[in-house]
Amino acid sequence: MKVGQxxxxxxxxxxxxxxxxxxxxxxxxxxAFRYKTLPDGRRQILNILLxxxxxxxxxxxxxPVPHSVEALTEVELCAFGEDAxxxxxxxxxxxxxxxTWLSANEERIVDEALVSTGRRTALERVAxxxxxLYKRASVAGLVQSxxxxxxxxxxxxxxxxxxxxxxxxxxxxxxxxxxxxxxEEGRLAIGDLTTLSRVAAYWEAVPSNRPLL
Amino acid sequence: MKVGQxxxxxxxxxxxxxxxxxxxxxxxxxxAFRYKTLPDGRRQILNILLxxxxxxxxxxxxxPVPHSVEALTEVELCAFGEDAxxxxxxxxxxxxxxxTWLSANEERIVDEALVSTGRRTALERVAxxxxxLYKRASVAGLVQSxxxxxxxxxxxxxxxxxxxxxxxxxxxxxxxxxxxxxxEEGRLAIGDLTTLSRVAAYWEAVPSNRPLL
DNA sequence: CGCCCGTTTGAAACAAATCAAGTCTCGTGG
DNA sequence: CCACGAGACTTGATTTGTTTCAAACGGGCG
Numbered sequence: 001m002k003v004g005q006x007x008x009x010x011x012x013x014x015x016x017x018x019x020x021x022x023x024x025x026x027x028x029x030x031x032a033f034r035y036k037t038l039p040d041g042r043r044q045i046l047n048i049l050l051x052x053x054x055x056x057x058x059x060x061x062x063x064p065v066p067h068s069v070e071a072l073t074e075v076e077l078c079a080f081g082e083d084a085x086x087x088x089x090x091x092x093x094x095x096x097x098x099x100t101w102l103s104a105n106e107e108r109i110v111d112e113a114l115v116s117t118g119r120r121t122a123l124e125r126v127a128x129x130x131x132x133l134y135k136r137a138s139v140a141g142l143v144q145s146x147x148x149x150x151x152x153x154x155x156x157x158x159x160x161x162x163x164x165x166x167x168x169x170x171x172x173x174x175x176x177x178x179x180x181x182x183x184e185e186g187r188l189a190i191g192d193l194t195t196l197s198r199v200a201a202y203w204e205a206v207p208s209n210r211p212l213l
Numbered sequence: 214m215k216v217g218q219x220x221x222x223x224x225x226x227x228x229x230x231x232x233x234x235x236x237x238x239x240x241x242x243x244x245a246f247r248y249k250t251l252p253d254g255r256r257q258i259l260n261i262l263l264x265x266x267x268x269x270x271x272x273x274x275x276x277p278v279p280h281s282v283e284a285l286t287e288v289e290l291c292a293f294g295e296d297a298x299x300x301x302x303x304x305x306x307x308x309x310x311x312x313t314w315l316s317a318n319e320e321r322i323v324d325e326a327l328v329s330t331g332r333r334t335a336l337e338r339v340a341x342x343x344x345x346l347y348k349r350a351s352v353a354g355l356v357q358s359x360x361x362x363x364x365x366x367x368x369x370x371x372x373x374x375x376x377x378x379x380x381x382x383x384x385x386x387x388x389x390x391x392x393x394x395x396x397e398e399g400r401l402a403i404g405d406l407t408t409l410s411r412v413a414a415y416w417e418a419v420p421s422n423r424p425l426l
Numbered sequence: 427c428g429c430c431c432g433t434t435t436g437a438a439a440c441a442a443a444t445c446a447a448g449t450c451t452c453g454t455g456g
Numbered sequence: 457c458c459a460c461g462a463g464a465c466t467t468g469a470t471t472t473g474t475t476t477c478a479a480a481c482g483g484g485c486g
Contacts, residue, residue, distance in 0.1 A: 036324060036325075036328050038328070038332060038333070038414045039414055040414065042332040042333075042414075043332070044327060044328040044331040044332045046324050046327055046328075057313075057317050058317045058320060058321055060317075061313070061314050061317050061318070062317075062318070062321065066321050066324065067324060085310070085313075086306075086310065089302075089306040089307075089309050089310050089313075090306045093299075093302040093303045093306065093309065094302075096302050096306065096309050096310075096313075097298070097299065097302050097309075099313060100270075100274075100298075100302075100309075100312060100313050100316060101274050103313060103316040103317055103320065104270050104271045104273075104274050104275075104316055105274070105275070106320055107271060107316065107319055107320040107323060108271055108275065108279050110320060110323045110324060110327060111249065111259050111279065111280060111323060112249075113327055114257060114259055114323060114326055114327045114330060115249050115251070115257040115259075117327060117330040117331040117375060118257040118330040118372075118374070118375030119251060119255040119256070119257045119375060120251070120255075121473080122473075122474075153431085153432060153433090154432070154433065155431095155432075155433095159331075161331070162330060162331030162332060163474080163475090164474070164475050164476075165432095165433090166434090166435090166474090166475075166476080166477095167473085167474055167475070169433065169434065169435090170434090170435090170474095173434085201251045201252055201253065201255075203252060334441080335441075335442070366463085366464065366465090367464075367465065368463095368464080368465095376442075376443090377442070377443050377444075378465090379442090379443075379444080379445095379466090379467090380441085380442055380443070382465065382466065382467090383442095383466090383467090386466085427486105428485105428486095429484100429485090429486090430483100430484090430485090430486105431482100431483090431484090432481105432482090432483090432484105433480100433481080433482080433483105434479100434480080434481070434482095435478100435479085435480075435481095436477105436478090436479090436480105437476105437477085437478090438475105438476085438477080438478105439474105439475080439476070439477090440473105440474085440475070440476085441472105441473090441474080441475080442471105442472090442473080442474090443470105443471080443472070443473080444469105444470080444471070444472085445468105445469085445470080445471090446467100446468090446469085446470105447466100447467080447468085448465105448466080448467075448468105449464105449465080449466070449467095450463105450464085450465080450466095451462105451463090451464085451465100452461105452462090452463090452464105453460105453461095453462090453463105454459105454460080454461085454462100455458105455459090455460080455461105456457105456458090456459080456460090
């Protein structure tokens with residue numbers, strides 16, 4: 001099914017909202033993010049993409065493409081062909097089920113983000129996001145000696161959280177001064193996951209059995 | 214695949230967050246909503262469900278069930294069997310693709326809600342939600358003489374929008390006094406969809422070719 | 427060296443939440 | 457038949473969380 005491999009550098013655009021055709025990808029390496037913008041430029045980041053995530057499934061089924069995707073680090077992508085999805089569904093139902101699993105799982109993640117922006121206070125939101133990112137980095141095998149890479153600027157965090165940059169900064173400091181987290185050299189360390197989860201009013205189970213694809 | 218039909222009355226619970234087993238349904242008639250709650254009771258409504266929507270796909274792939282579903286009106290459901298999903302994927306790849314379409318489409322909807330709660334002002338949010346609900350009612354064939362049914366209380370709207378009840382009420386009034394909408398007897402009339410969409414900073418294409426299922 | 431980007435800080439302005447009542451409708455029971 | 461209570465909606469006053477504005481700091485890089 002694979003038709004090619006692509007390499008994009010940090011900051012580059014992978015998918016553009018409003019565009020027409022679009023490939024289906026999976027992330028093999030690196031970090032990216034999905035986002036939408038309003039007419040006047042306000043940006044909302046919808047989710048962070050890590051290795052194993054699908055890119056462009058929504059674009060396959062809807063034109064124009066409903067959201068943009070941008071690389072946070074250098075990203076390695078695996079590209080699928082035009083009608084790869086249909087071929088897959090016809091010939092490999094068990095893999096098709098995996099695709100659905102991934103899709104439903106992504107929705108679960110956005111659901112949780114919606115709960116954050118809708119009902120959590122700034123402190124809870126930031127805490128929840130950091131817990132989430134730490135866990136994701138962890139299952140991706142990126143946690144080393146208790147720290148996870150965090151290739152997002154505070155501006156990215158703000159646009160993920162639906163907060164202003166300034167307030168995100170202040171809230172982050174509250175968490176640091178409270179001893180809940182450490183942030184240095186682009187890496188995140190969490191004092192105690194359970195404690196921080198409680199701060200976040202967060203009670204999400206770990207994403208269970210992700211298919212390999 | 215169908216194993217039964219269920220009828221639930223307004224206000225009844227269809228799916229409960231944290232539960233174990235759960236059936237897969239589709240809505241045949243009526244309105245329902247998907248939501249999550251925080252430990253202290255704050256509620257965020259994730260999406261409104263209308264005829265044609267799947268219920269419990271996420272529950273099929275994740276235990277415990279990640280969200281609750283409650284009926285807004287009397288709801289008629291079509292229930293599928295235990296391993297209906299797998300059977301479907303194995304024997305009817307084209308229908309499997311439809312399921313994926315529905316799943317990806319639902320995510321698109323939640324994405325848009327996330328943009329609202331994250332980046333839109335209260336006025337924009339309310340306008341966007343009303344436009345969205347009107348359009349959905351419209352494609353479901355529920356619009357009559359320019360008015361759509363709106364079986365949600367202001368409390369539901371508030372929990373969908375991530376706003377307080379009081380502020381939702383005041384914002385609704387602004388839209389009414391501005392002549393953008395009319396609200397009477399549980400039905401919604403929109404003066405001009407394009408105008409209201411502009412108020413909402415909303416530029417979403419209509420959900421295109423929904424499969425029948 | 428000077429510039430750009432990301433981060434930090436302070437002060438002022440504002441949007442939205444909260445608190446507290448009050449109205450209206452509708453269904454229920456005395 | 458009417459008093460009662462519950463639920464939905466409305467209103468005003470006040471407080472607070474968050475944004476906006478403005479500026480400064482530090483590091484990396486050409």
